[in-house]
Amino acid sequence: MTVDDLEFREFYAAQYTRLCWLGLLLTGDQAEAEELAQEALVRTWWRWALHRPDDPAAYARKVLVNRHRSLLRRAGVESRFLARTRIEPVPPPGDEQAMVLWQAVRGLPARQRAVLVLRFHEDLTEAEVARLLGLPLGTVKSLAHRGLARLRDRLGSPDLDPTTSTRREAR
Amino acid sequence: MTQEPQLEDRLRAALRRPEGSPWPEEHGAFDQFLHRRSRRGRALAARGALAVVVAVALVVGLPRLLPSRPVVPATPPLTGRLLQMPAGGFEVTVPAGWTDLSRSRRIVTPGSELGSGVALRPMRRAANTMVMLYTGTLSSVQYPGTEPGGGGPDSSFSTDQASDRLEDRGGPLGRGRRPDGRPYVWQQTRLGTNQVARYAIAWPYQCTPQQACPPGARWRVLLVDGVSEEGPATRRRVLEVTRRIVDTVRPITNALPGGALGSVDLAVPPVKGRWLLGTGGRGRGAWRASILQDAEDVFALEFPQRRPAAAQRAEVIEPTILIAGQLGVLNDCLSWLRPQAGLVSGVVPENVTTLRISIAGKPPLTVRAFGHGQPARWAAFVSPPLARGTRVTRVVALDASGRTVAESEPDPTLSHPVCHVFR
Numbered sequence: 001m002t003v004d005d006l007e008f009r010e011f012y013a014a015q016y017t018r019l020c021w022l023g024l025l026l027t028g029d030q031a032e033a034e035e036l037a038q039e040a041l042v043r044t045w046w047r048w049a050l051h052r053p054d055d056p057a058a059y060a061r062k063v064l065v066n067r068h069r070s071l072l073r074r075a076g077v078e079s080r081f082l083a084r085t086r087i088e089p090v091p092p093p094g095d096e097q098a099m100v101l102w103q104a105v106r107g108l109p110a111r112q113r114a115v116l117v118l119r120f121h122e123d124l125t126e127a128e129v130a131r132l133l134g135l136p137l138g139t140v141k142s143l144a145h146r147g148l149a150r151l152r153d154r155l156g157s158p159d160l161d162p163t164t165s166t167r168r169e170a171r
Numbered sequence: 172m173t174q175e176p177q178l179e180d181r182l183r184a185a186l187r188r189p190e191g192s193p194w195p196e197e198h199g200a201f202d203q204f205l206h207r208r209s210r211r212g213r214a215l216a217a218r219g220a221l222a223v224v225v226a227v228a229l230v231v232g233l234p235r236l237l238p239s240r241p242v243v244p245a246t247p248p249l250t251g252r253l254l255q256m257p258a259g260g261f262e263v264t265v266p267a268g269w270t271d272l273s274r275s276r277r278i279v280t281p282g283s284e285l286g287s288g289v290a291l292r293p294m295r296r297a298a299n300t301m302v303m304l305y306t307g308t309l310s311s312v313q314y315p316g317t318e319p320g321g322g323g324p325d326s327s328f329s330t331d332q333a334s335d336r337l338e339d340r341g342g343p344l345g346r347g348r349r350p351d352g353r354p355y356v357w358q359q360t361r362l363g364t365n366q367v368a369r370y371a372i373a374w375p376y377q378c379t380p381q382q383a384c385p386p387g388a389r390w391r392v393l394l395v396d397g398v399s400e401e402g403p404a405t406r407r408r409v410l411e412v413t414r415r416i417v418d419t420v421r422p423i424t425n426a427l428p429g430g431a432l433g434s435v436d437l438a439v440p441p442v443k444g445r446w447l448l449g450t451g452g453r454g455r456g457a458w459r460a461s462i463l464q465d466a467e468d469v470f471a472l473e474f475p476q477r478r479p480a481a482a483q484r485a486e487v488i489e490p491t492i493l494i495a496g497q498l499g500v501l502n503d504c505l506s507w508l509r510p511q512a513g514l515v516s517g518v519v520p521e522n523v524t525t526l527r528i529s530i531a532g533k534p535p536l537t538v539r540a541f542g543h544g545q546p547a548r549w550a551a552f553v554s555p556p557l558a559r560g561t562r563v564t565r566v567v568a569l570d571a572s573g574r575t576v577a578e579s580e581p582d583p584t585l586s587h588p589v590c591h592v593f594r
Contacts, residue, residue, distance in 0.1 A: 012201060017194040025186060030195065038200070042208045098185035105186070120179065121186035148178060155178075 008048060011056055012041055018057075019064055025117040026068050028106045040064035061122065065114070065132055104154045112147035115140055256289055259306040260374060260426030261393055264419060266412050268294050269302075291416075293408075300399040302413050304420065306374055306391055349418055357417075367397035367409045370417045377428045393420065448542025448551045456505050456512065456556060462547035470501075470518040470551065477507050498577040500566050504589060505556070512556035513589030515563055518549045523568040523576050526552045531562040540568070561589040 019040055023033030040063040044056055053059035105113055111133075118129045130140040194200070254271055255262040265271060269291045288305025348354050355372040374393035397413035399406050448460045455476045463469040500517045515528060519540050528536040540550040557563070566579040 009201070012204065016200055017197065018188065020194045021188045034194075034200070038204055038207055041204055042211050045204075045208055046211065097181070101181055101185040105182070116182065117186060120183045121188075123183075148182075151182070152178060 015057055015060055025121055036064050036067055039067055104151050108147055112143050115143040116147045257424045260422055260424050262421050262423050270294055300401055303396045306393050367399055367406050368413050370395040374426055376425050446545045446547040451553055456508050460551045462549055472516055496577050498568055498579045500579045511559045515554040518551050519568045521548055521550050522570045523550055524571045525569050527567045528554055529565040531564050557589045559589055
């Protein structure tokens with residue numbers, strides 16, 4: 001087993017935060033995000049030990065996304081329960097509008113959220129998202145379309161429109 | 172006139188990670204990674220050991236089943252001929268166009284034992300193409316169904332298979348049930364290997380009251396392996412035949428109640444198995460601690476009442492650590508309980524009677540070891556439920572005279588607050 005520890009450590013340092021962030025966007029939970037990132041990096045290390053992936057970062061991302069999907073499938077009931085009792089996650093820094101949008105994304109169904117996160121956070125094409133999620137291209141397009149439509153709806157509602165809430169406060 | 176940014180652009184900006192911002196708990200993350208990596212290594216080693224056992228069995232068994240010269244069928248082809256293997260407790264109808272190649276009464280390997288076997292091959296020559304049937308007692312953890320005579324479902328054969336999808340180099344796995352109700356597990360294999368499919372059918376040895384039943388007899392399985400080095404068409408055909416055999420192979424002699432043959436399979440050396448050390452906990456936090464013995468000893472802490480599915484924590488016991496006076500301690504979170512609670516557990520040498528668990532900011536807990544006097548020759552301990560956030564700092568194992576036998580090794584996860592990350 002030959003893994004250059006220094007090289008992997010550098011890879012780890014470069015990827016940990018990125019993967020945690022992706023995990024946070026997918027799950028909305030800091031602890032789950034860390035768990036997913038660690039698991040993805042451990043599995044990447046073992047893969048690396050056997051045969052270095054062509055693109056270790058893409059491999060780690062793929063492990064994380066698949067692991068997240070597996071967890072969703074296996075623990076649907078538990079996840080729904082946890083979602084109700086979950087402590088508020090770390091919000092991303094940014095302006096008020098970005099925060100509102102981020103919260104709206106968190107409120108999307110898991111598959112729509114995953115598609116939008118991979119499309120607009122990871123900058124993947126729809127075909128790449130389809131491959132990564134193991135879904136037909138048409139399904140990905142449809143999920144993206146419905147996700148964006150739902151976001152437009154939600155952003156149009158008074159609860160989520162920052163300009164509306166600011167106006168209300170100003171009154 | 173400024174144009175309103177598109178929703179896609181706003182989304183891209185909102186989801187963007189701020190450059191240079193560290194993750195809140197990045198400090199210490201790499202230590203956690205190293206620990207998790209070594210844990211996974213041990214788990215992989217355990218699985219690898221099991222795979223080696225199966226591989227060794229095949230390597231040892233195949234030369235006996237395969238003649239060294241090109242095959243010349245010893246018996247004329249007979250459609251629907253019944254072939255009986257009394258020692259293995261099964262009879263099989265040889266499919267049309269197939270014949271039996273070789274029989275072996277018993278194949279014994281250091282890590283496992285296999286009972287009687289037979290290989291069937293097509294009459295038309297095909298490279299290394301056959302269906303092998305043989306009884307084996309590989310391990311209680313591989314048993315495909317409910318423990319004979321009671322007990323709960325054994326979920327360990329295929330636990331976590333979904334999460335290992337990326338690393339699974341084989342094909343799909345699954346469970347099924349024969350028309351007579353016997354459960355089985357199966358695995359198909361992708362092109363590129365010569366194994367097409369493997370089925371393991373629950374085939375418990377039925378001991379008569381007069382017999383001293385070997386410990387592993389109840390965990391016996393009938394393995395049906397389809398093998399071919401030919402192309403997809405032949406492999407499909409082998410798969411079909413394998414499936415048909417799985418559905419039609421019948422139990423006889425020692426696989427039927429009261430039908431055991433006195434001295435055939437009982438002559439094999441006793442197999443390792445599963446020893447229950449103790450039970451505890453309540454409700455959905457109820458646990459069952461066992462030692463599973465196979466190529467290596469495994470400490471298993473099962474939570475049969477967990478919902479939506481039972482959970483199992485299994486860890487390979489590393490005797491060298493205990494001999495060196497160190498103690499491997501597991502720190503688990505019962506994340507399905509409300510409120511969540513943690514358990515600290517582990518395996519100790521038999522001479523340990525109590526454990527002292529030090530907790531940050533609180534008086535130490537004293538826990539009794541249990542499970543002494545078992546053939547497994549290990550004892551275990553499980554703490555009472557610990558509140559979320561509890562920080563265990565040290566665990567010391569003591570013998571009856573109060574002498575220290577072993578201490579917890581320096582371990583970042585042990586001192587990690589209960590239920591914080593590792594859940």
